[in-house]
Amino acid sequence: MTRPLPEDLWPDVRPDAARRLMAAAVESFASRGYHATTTRDIATAAGMSPAALYVHFPAKSAVLFAISRSGHARTLAMVENTIAEHADPVDAMRTLVERFVAWHAQRHVVARVVQHELDALPAQEYQVVVDLRRRTESLVREVITRGAESGAFTVPDVRTAARAVLSLGIDVARWYSPASKPSPTVLGKQYAELVLRMLGYTS
């Protein structure tokens, strides 16, 4: 492992061996790209035999899918929870951006792999991920629409605004490095303020 991976990645994945393989795959995909990585590379990096990998994943693409689905499902769950916690659209949007941005900063290595290798997913798996993304984007649009209806937000185009909100957060994974000055939490708060202004909110 050349880069640190947060310990709380995939707490839902069992057994440990499957999680170790996913972590090893993230490292390999991040350093040499998905296409140039073999299942043997992943197994070796996880300290296992290629045969042991196939016990958990039928193919290299299944490891990529597990990583990608987990990331997208947890993002969607975070957005759903945030909306459930905050009835006020301004509070919901602020907390959503704080969490979304901090998440992409903390998990930038995984998030980068997930973004870069999306096109490498087989068609059916790709659709599952696209569906999770659509649901997330649709929830963000709903918060913006509610805010516009309540008069808190003024947006010329809800779709473009929702895209910009998510885009700002996702792109954090591209440029963020552990050496970056603002911590994930501070960056999340700064971005939440920028997003609220972008949506025409004046405190």
Added chain:
Amino acid sequence: MTRPLPEDLWPDVRPDAARRLMAAAVESFASRGYHATTTRDIATAAGMSPAALYVHFPAKSAVLFAISRSGHARTLAMVENTIAEHADPVDAMRTLVERFVAWHAQRHVVARVVQHELDALPAQEYQVVVDLRRRTESLVREVITRGAESGAFTVPDVRTAARAVLSLGIDVARWYSPASKPSPTVLGKQYAELVLRMLGYTS
């Protein structure tokens, strides 16, 4: 060629064969990744022999560098020209975002390759590109600072604001597709309005 490439890519590159090789490399890198692409793949896609490739580029990394340097140098020149054309920081920022966003939408295939494969550049070439990015980011910070001094902008943190402005534009290359509804020009105008609000500008 499976994806369309704008005809005006690399108008500065001579001879034609070098430009054809760069276009073929973009296609190959975009579809299978830099690491899994060979110089033979690139030459074949350009309808040339591997030996003919070496006449123009000493290595695969030299093709990637030519693509990446050209994209970054033209972006920097665009930002410099925009600032030279507009003394008012609000006008400068609006035009800058319009052009930056439209550029990343129009040239999303190339821009995506350039972003994804940045880490694949050899150390010295990487530094050249990082230097071009730093100069671009520094110019954006200067416009924001001038706007803050004139009272047109209010930003809590100039560095984070500049990063957000560029991040929004760069990430367009990730999600934009020719099927996307807003045209590059319209998207540029929408994003320019969002950015001006983000910087605390009220018209």
